[in-house]
Structures are given as C-alpha cells and as structure tokens.
Amino acid sequence: MADASDENPQSIPVVDSSDSASVAVGSLSLDASSAASSSTPEMTLEEKFQLVRSVGEECIQEDELRNLLAKKPNPICYDGFEPSGRMHIAQGVLKTISVNKMTKAGCTVKIWIADWFAQLNNKMGGDLNKIRTIGRYLIEIWKAVGMNQEKVEFLWSSDEINGRASEYWPLVMDIARRNNLARIIRCSQIMGRTDQDDLTAAQIFYPCMQCADIFFLKADICQLGMDQRKVNVLAREYCDDIKRKNKPIILSHHMLPGLKEGQEKMSKSDPTSSIYMEDEEAEVNLKIKKAYCPPKIAEGNPCLEYIKYIVLPWFGKFEVTRPEQNGGDKVFATMEELIADYESGSLHPGDVKPALAKAINQILQPVRDHFKNDKTARDLLKAVKAYRVTR
Incomplete structure (x- = not known):
C-alpha cells in the first residue's frame, strides 16, 4: 500500500450500479490498516450479495451468486488483463473499486497477469520482456492508488501454466475439441478483435486458453468487462458439455467510454481519449476541458459517466x-439528482468539467507521488512510456 494512501485514507462508499440492489452496505476504505478487505461479522448475506452484485452491469446468474455467497465464505474471483501499455483510469481506478468491493465481501481475487496472452495477441510486437515490464508497472499503480491487497493474488500466466502444464494443456485441448471454429472466432472480441479480422492461429487459440483459465484458477466468479462476456459464456457452455453443475458466475462490469464523442471504450492507443493513471494535473485538466460534454444531454456523455462510475463510488x-x-x-x-440538474440546464458543462478534473486529480495524486518518489516505479514508467503501443 502506498504511503500516500496510509497518510490520507480515503473512503469509497459502495454505490450500487444494479437495478435490483436496494440495501445500503457501508463503505470501502483504502486505508491499509482497515479491515475493508475482510468480510465483517456484521455483514449479512443480503449485504454481501448487494455489494458483490454492485460490481457488475450484468450478472449471470443472480440466484447462483446468492447461493454461492451463502455456502462459501471465501469465493474465488477471477480477473485478468493483458499488459499492453500505460494504464488508464478505467483499468486503474474502476478495477480498484471493484476489487475492494469483492474483497470486502470475503472474496479472494486472483488477478491473472496474462503475459503469454499479450504475446499471442501480438502486443508489444510479441516481446515478452516488454510485456512483463508493463505487468510490473501495472501492479505498482494498483498498489499506489489504494487497491487493498490482503486477499488479492497477482499471478503471471506464463509462470502458473509452466508450473502446472500437465493440468492446464489437457483442459485447453478439451475445450478446443468440444467447440467448432466459428464458435471460437465469435469470442475474438475479448482480444479487441472482430470476427471479420484476419486472425492468426495464435489468436484463434487464445479464447480456448482464456476459457481454460477460469477452471485452472478454480474461479467461482468471473469479474471482467462486458467485452469479455462471450468467453465467459463459453465457459458456462463448457460446463454443460462436461455435465458440471457448478458454473462460473459471470459478473461483467461497465466499459468506461473514451473522452471523445462516440467512443464506447477508452483506448490506450489514443492518448487524447483516455486519462492515464500517472497523467500530470495539467494533462488531466486539459483532457477533461476538451472532452465531449454536450449541454443538457446526459446520454452518451463521457463526463457524466466518469462521475457515475468513478467519482461517486x-x-x-x-x-x-x-x-x-x-x-x-x-x-x-x-x-439521479445530478442528471436532473444537467438535463434542465441548471448544471452546465462549465460547472461539471472543472469539478470532475479536480476529483480525478485528487484520486490520481498518490499514484503521481509514488512514481516520483519510488525509483523502481519511476524506472518502470520510463521504460513503458518508451514502448510503442501495437494493436
């Protein structure tokens, strides 16, 4: 945990994003000395359910999630990422909020550092040394921003797979054997591709491996973005094929849009559309100032989305x-209150943007301090900034 967070513990109130949730469940603390990552005796089953459910825009299935939390005190939650470039706030802050909620509810979160997958997907031109450097940089950010790591395990895919190869590869092969090529290609969205792209053989193999990861890590819950939904559904279908009753529960979080009009997803490859976790205060101010924020229109407004999914939580x-x-x-x-004022015109973009920039800068300041004061982190950032992002 970063010193800055210890000196200035921040509270992340639990704001539920699901329509069905109605129970107040307290707050998540970023202070390392707190018990925020532990399931407290006062927390009821309903409170735990609402807290975990609030992480996802979609849950498949809610009754399975409630049953899991009732029967298993410490479920295993799987999340993963390709180390592919600098981290933006969707990956940094939004993931921290989600992980802290999951650990508060008693979950163990296994974060899969998918270095081999980034290589398969030709990130950093397939250079594994660069990919692993980026992975270490990303972990430094999560530590600095306040991810409570008491129940978090960072696992490198290459190390874990090599260590248990006899368990992993037969599972991958069985998943591949039970699915036709068209079904696997439909999962190409998980790599930032489409089924119309000219995929390499490695990229066709990728979904079978990601599906296998879920079972390899013994995950009860798949907590990934909506863009990963298809491969998570593939895992549930695989359970049907092998007659397995306990299916992984899919908890898909919202995808934060880019700052420009019509950008459904924040992109690391477009620096002007995303706020990076180590951006200086002036850079954040300028990016928010230029962001798409049409007066009186809440729908498709990225500034309001950032308030909803980052600032308010x-x-x-x-x-x-x-x-x-x-x-x-x-x-x-x-x-609801903010949107009502905004759509009526009583709250103007000129009011929203400075306030949003101020809030984001406050969240990011401990990260800036860490990369300024810690030599290891500073060297990692310098290396990552020098890399050319490849699609």
Missing part, C-alpha cells in the same frame, strides 16, 4: 464550486 459525492450568480456551490449525492 470513490467519494460518495460530487462537489461543484461556482459563483453565486451561476447557482452557487452544490454537492450531489446521487446520479
């Missing part, structure tokens, strides 16, 4: 500072 409020003649200062506790 982190601080429990969104504070706007403005002159009295423009409405005066106001604190929003819910998105």
Whole structure:
C-alpha cells in the first residue's frame, strides 16, 4: 500500500450500479490498516450479495451468486488483463473499486497477469520482456492508488501454466475439441478483435486458453468487462458439455467510454481519449476541458459517466464550486439528482468539467507521488512510456 494512501485514507462508499440492489452496505476504505478487505461479522448475506452484485452491469446468474455467497465464505474471483501499455483510469481506478468491493465481501481475487496472452495477441510486437515490464508497472499503480491487497493474488500466466502444464494443456485441448471454429472466432472480441479480422492461429487459440483459465484458477466468479462476456459464456457452455453443475458466475462490469464523442471504450492507443493513471494535473485538466460534454444531454456523455462510475463510488459525492450568480456551490449525492440538474440546464458543462478534473486529480495524486518518489516505479514508467503501443 502506498504511503500516500496510509497518510490520507480515503473512503469509497459502495454505490450500487444494479437495478435490483436496494440495501445500503457501508463503505470501502483504502486505508491499509482497515479491515475493508475482510468480510465483517456484521455483514449479512443480503449485504454481501448487494455489494458483490454492485460490481457488475450484468450478472449471470443472480440466484447462483446468492447461493454461492451463502455456502462459501471465501469465493474465488477471477480477473485478468493483458499488459499492453500505460494504464488508464478505467483499468486503474474502476478495477480498484471493484476489487475492494469483492474483497470486502470475503472474496479472494486472483488477478491473472496474462503475459503469454499479450504475446499471442501480438502486443508489444510479441516481446515478452516488454510485456512483463508493463505487468510490473501495472501492479505498482494498483498498489499506489489504494487497491487493498490482503486477499488479492497477482499471478503471471506464463509462470502458473509452466508450473502446472500437465493440468492446464489437457483442459485447453478439451475445450478446443468440444467447440467448432466459428464458435471460437465469435469470442475474438475479448482480444479487441472482430470476427471479420484476419486472425492468426495464435489468436484463434487464445479464447480456448482464456476459457481454460477460469477452471485452472478454480474461479467461482468471473469479474471482467462486458467485452469479455462471450468467453465467459463459453465457459458456462463448457460446463454443460462436461455435465458440471457448478458454473462460473459471470459478473461483467461497465466499459468506461473514451473522452471523445462516440467512443464506447477508452483506448490506450489514443492518448487524447483516455486519462492515464500517472497523467500530470495539467494533462488531466486539459483532457477533461476538451472532452465531449454536450449541454443538457446526459446520454452518451463521457463526463457524466466518469462521475457515475468513478467519482461517486470513490467519494460518495460530487462537489461543484461556482459563483453565486451561476447557482452557487452544490454537492450531489446521487446520479439521479445530478442528471436532473444537467438535463434542465441548471448544471452546465462549465460547472461539471472543472469539478470532475479536480476529483480525478485528487484520486490520481498518490499514484503521481509514488512514481516520483519510488525509483523502481519511476524506472518502470520510463521504460513503458518508451514502448510503442501495437494493436
């Protein structure tokens, strides 16, 4: 845990994003000395369910999740990422919020550092040394921003697979054997590809391996983005094929959009569309200032999305500072209240953008401090910035 977080513990109130949730479940603390990552005796089954459910925009299936939490005190949650470049706030802050919720509810979170998968997908031109450097840089960020790691395991795919090869590869082969090529190609979205792309043989093999990861890691819950949904569904279908009753539960989180109009997903390859975790304060201010934020339109507005999925869950409020003649200062506790003001015109983009930039900068400051003061982190960032991002 970064020193900055220890000196200034921040509270992440649990804001539920699911329509069905209605139970207040307290807050998540980023202070390393707290018990935020542990399931507290006061937490009821319903509170645990609502907390875990709030992580996902979609859950397959809710009744299975409730049953899991009732019967297993410490479920295993799987998340994974390709080390492929600098980290943006969707991967940094949003993942931290989600992981801290999961560990607070009693889950053990296994974060799969998919170095071999990045190589298969030709990230960093397939250079495994660069990919592993990026993986170490990403871990430094999560430590600095406040991910509670008491129940978090960072696992390198190459090390784990090599260590248990006799278990892993027969599983991959069986998944491949039970699916036709068309079904596997439909999963190409998980790699940032489409089924119309000219895929390499490695990229066709990739979905079979990712599906195998779920069982290899003994995951009860797959906590990945909506863009990973198809391979998670493939894992549930595989359970049907092998007559396995306990299927992995899919908890798919929201995909944070880019800052430009019409960008459904934040992209590391477009620096102007994403806020990086080590961006300086002036860079964040400029990017938010230029962001798409049409007056009176909440739908498809990335600035409002960042408030909903990052600022409100982190601080429990969104504070706007403005002159009295423009409405005066106001604190929003819910998105419903904020959207009502925004769509009526009483809250203007000129009010939203400075307040959003200020909140994001406050979240990112411990990360900046860590990369400035820690030599290992500083050297990793220098190396990663020098790499050319490849698709």
